[in-house]
Amino acid sequence: MINPPVIRVENLSLQYRDAAELSLDHLSITVCKNDIYGLLGPNGAGKTSLISILCGVFGPTSGKVTYYEDSRPMPPARVRQVIGFVPQEYAFYQELTPLQNLEYFGAMYGLSIKEARSRALETLAILGLQKAADSPVMRFSGGMKRRVNLAIGIIHRPSVLFLDEPTVGVDVQSKHAIIRHLKQLSRQGTTIVYTSHHLAEAEEICNRIALIDHGKVIAEDTLEHLLATHRQPDLAALFIGLTGEEFRD
Amino acid sequence: MNKFTASIRKEILLLLSDKTGLLLMFAMPLLLVLVITIIQDSVYKVVNENKIPLLVVNHDPGGQGEKLIETLGGSGVFEIEARNDLRPGQLKEELISKGKLIALYLPENLTSGIVNNATVVSRLMMKDMGMEFDSARQTAGPMPELSFYHDPVLQESYTISVMNIIRSYMRGLEIAVVIDRLYEDSELEARPDLLKEKMLSNNVSIRPVLARKEGGIATPNSTQHNVPAWTIFAMFFMVVSLGANIVKERLSGSFLRLKTMPGSFRLVIASKMLVYMIVAVLQVCVIFSIGIFVLPYIDLPRLNIPSGNFPAFALIVLLISFSAVSYALTIGTYSKTVEQANGIGAVSVVLFAAIGGIWVPTFMMPGYMKVISHFSPLHWCLEGFYILFLKGGSWYELRWVILFLCVFIVTCQLLTYFKLRSEKIV
Numbered sequence: 113m114i115n116p117p118v119i120r121v122e123n124l125s126l127q128y129r130d131a132a133e134l135s136l137d138h139l140s141i142t143v144c145k146n147d148i149y150g151l152l153g154p155n156g157a158g159k160t161s162l163i164s165i166l167c168g169v170f171g172p173t174s175g176k177v178t179y180y181e182d183s184r185p186m187p188p189a190r191v192r193q194v195i196g197f198v199p200q201e202y203a204f205y206q207e208l209t210p211l212q213n214l215e216y217f218g219a220m221y222g223l224s225i226k227e228a229r230s231r232a233l234e235t236l237a238i239l240g241l242q243k244a245a246d247s248p249v250m251r252f253s254g255g256m257k258r259r260v261n262l263a264i265g266i267i268h269r270p271s272v273l274f275l276d277e278p279t280v281g282v283d284v285q286s287k288h289a290i291i292r293h294l295k296q297l298s299r300q301g302t303t304i305v306y307t308s309h310h311l312a313e314a315e316e317i318c319n320r321i322a323l324i325d326h327g328k329v330i331a332e333d334t335l336e337h338l339l340a341t342h343r344q345p346d347l348a349a350l351f352i353g354l355t356g357e358e359f360r361d
Numbered sequence: 362m363n364k365f366t367a368s369i370r371k372e373i374l375l376l377l378s379d380k381t382g383l384l385l386m387f388a389m390p391l392l393l394v395l396v397i398t399i400i401q402d403s404v405y406k407v408v409n410e411n412k413i414p415l416l417v418v419n420h421d422p423g424g425q426g427e428k429l430i431e432t433l434g435g436s437g438v439f440e441i442e443a444r445n446d447l448r449p450g451q452l453k454e455e456l457i458s459k460g461k462l463i464a465l466y467l468p469e470n471l472t473s474g475i476v477n478n479a480t481v482v483s484r485l486m487m488k489d490m491g492m493e494f495d496s497a498r499q500t501a502g503p504m505p506e507l508s509f510y511h512d513p514v515l516q517e518s519y520t521i522s523v524m525n526i527i528r529s530y531m532r533g534l535e536i537a538v539v540i541d542r543l544y545e546d547s548e549l550e551a552r553p554d555l556l557k558e559k560m561l562s563n564n565v566s567i568r569p570v571l572a573r574k575e576g577g578i579a580t581p582n583s584t585q586h587n588v589p590a591w592t593i594f595a596m597f598f599m600v601v602s603l604g605a606n607i608v609k610e611r612l613s614g615s616f617l618r619l620k621t622m623p624g625s626f627r628l629v630i631a632s633k634m635l636v637y638m639i640v641a642v643l644q645v646c647v648i649f650s651i652g653i654f655v656l657p658y659i660d661l662p663r664l665n666i667p668s669g670n671f672p673a674f675a676l677i678v679l680l681i682s683f684s685a686v687s688y689a690l691t692i693g694t695y696s697k698t699v700e701q702a703n704g705i706g707a708v709s710v711v712l713f714a715a716i717g718g719i720w721v722p723t724f725m726m727p728g729y730m731k732v733i734s735h736f737s738p739l740h741w742c743l744e745g746f747y748i749l750f751l752k753g754g755s756w757y758e759l760r761w762v763i764l765f766l767c768v769f770i771v772t773c774q775l776l777t778y779f780k781l782r783s784e785k786i787v
Binding site (some may be wrong): 165168169170185189192193197199200202203204205206207208213216217218220222224225228248264296355356 | 367373615
């Protein structure tokens with residue numbers, strides 16, 4: 113059974129100021145409810161630009177993004193309430209503790225102070241950060257910071273969660289904790305849009321994958337269909353087969 | 362309201378975690394106020410309040426040298442230290458090695474020269490009046506020359522003022538000798554004391570009048586300048602804390618995350634400005650309180666805040682606070698790194714302070730620097746306090762200060778807005 117669409121992207125194009133080429137070139141995808149949707153591609157393919165537009169950080173040059181709730185288009189104000197965003201950067205205040213960060217961002221998502229606190233404690237416990245809840249984040253390891261970054265993105269229990277390379281530069285334990293929690297969120301009904309360069313990780317968690325290169329979708333389907341269609345043994349072989357071995361520095 | 366409260370709480374927590382920033386905003390200005398006020402006050406007292414220490418070497422065997430010393434000592438202007446054992450050549454060494462600032466040498470021929478000159482004057486007057494005189498006593502000799510030694514660090518205007526004071530007392534002595542000689546040559550029986558008193562005491566007086574309004578009760582002194590001046594400097598120096606705070610948020614991606622959240626991003630900026638405005642007002646309260654309650658205990662003048670126009674005082678404090686916050690916001694928005702924000706912010710505030718009259722009042726600057734000082738926001742801030750504290754200024758007199766600060770605030774806010782907009786943050 114195919115779930116109803118949550119995000120429909122139609123003919124999306126983006127050209128940065130002073131850029132000669134399009135960063136996104138008439139790109140179209142559909143993300144359905146409960147998908148863990150992997151956006152994969154080499155450096156500069158347009159993954160972060162696409163996620164930024166989907167999260168409303170900036171608008172496209174042309175094209176359209178529509179969010180759906182109960183199969184009805186969602187107004188932009190509502191979209192901001194239901195999405196969660198975990199950017200590549202550590203997007204929090206390193207001088208503050210994880211608890212203070214979560215309470216602040218929770219309040220900014222519209223939670224009451226009491227609610228933000230209880231959810232913050234709960235989320236920190238899930239991500240194994242309860243013991244460090246009152247220490248400044250600046251003293252944390254990279255893995256702990258990544259988990260704080262994720263915790264902030266899910267404090268308000270979003271129905272759509274965007275993750276831009278959430279496991280980059282973390283140890284195995286932290287990566288495992290993050291992946292495990294993403295799977296749990298998916299089971300609870302959260303739709304996840306996720307970018308990564310870790311193809312094995314994408315293979316493990318994504319039910320649908322879009323390969324993007326030069327701002328265009330060059331392949332999009334379930335992993336099984338993609339491998340079967342392109343007659344490749346795994347995602348890494350498929351990736352190299354479709355995007356080539358040329359460096360993208 | 363919950364978001365605004367949370368934003369304010371976050372800003373306060375960030376501020377409290379920035380120990381260096383807090384030290385720069387509160388401890389540094391207190392130290393500056395104390396040190397510079399003490400230094401300037403001692404100089405100020407040397408010039409205006411304390412007696413002028415004067416080393417005198419009197420080699421005059423006649424009475425006039427001694428009389429001059431008595432007159433100078435009794436004037437209340439000088440604190441005389443007599444050292445008749447010194448030779449003229451040793452006086453320079455005494456000034457250089459013993460830290461004395463000024464010295465006066467009275468030569469051997471002082472009395473004889475004055476008396477000789479008085480005799481010549483007396484005889485001329487008698488001749489003009491058709492009276493007989495002894496022609497043998499008419500020849501004028503060379504007039505004696507006092508030597509005034511002074512340390513080169515003293516300003517020329519100061520040494521000229523001191524020399525003029527000594528000269529006026531010397532002139533009094535010379536007139537007294539002339540009168541004595543005139544009475545003596547005329548063989549009058551009357552005593553010349555009354556004439557001397559009339560001639561020397563009944564002078565045209567000069568009444569000092571301060572150009573200020575009735576409400577202005579403060580007297581210019583080192584405290585009245587340094588406390589407001591360094592408070593303004595400290596308020597603008599928040600650029601180091603707030604500027605770095607903004608750069609960190611931009612670079613860390615927190616701004617980006619906030620953009621994806623419901624609610625106005627302007628609320629975030631507004632809460633930041635509000636917290637730092639409160640900090641700036643606190644700086645005024647703390648540093649001014651030190652000026653009022655602590656400085657008198659260490660023998661410094663008390664800060665006087667005229668109570669005449671409190672609304673104007675409050676408005677000026679708020680405008681200065683808003684100017685400082687807006688400037689820090691602009692620097693933080695345009696800087697690419699924390700180091701850049703700290704460097705550009707700190708150096709620019711020091712430059713603004715230098716040209717704005719924080720260190721040296723603008724009236725002591727050359728003409729072109731006075732013109733340049735108008736481009737410093739710190740100049741207008743200080744001018745606001747001067748008008749209020751020293752001149753008892755009215756709203757009308759504050760109009761240019763208010764106008765300039767408003768223009769400065771609007772300019773900084775617009776620059777910030779356009780930069781954030783170009784970065785798609787607002």
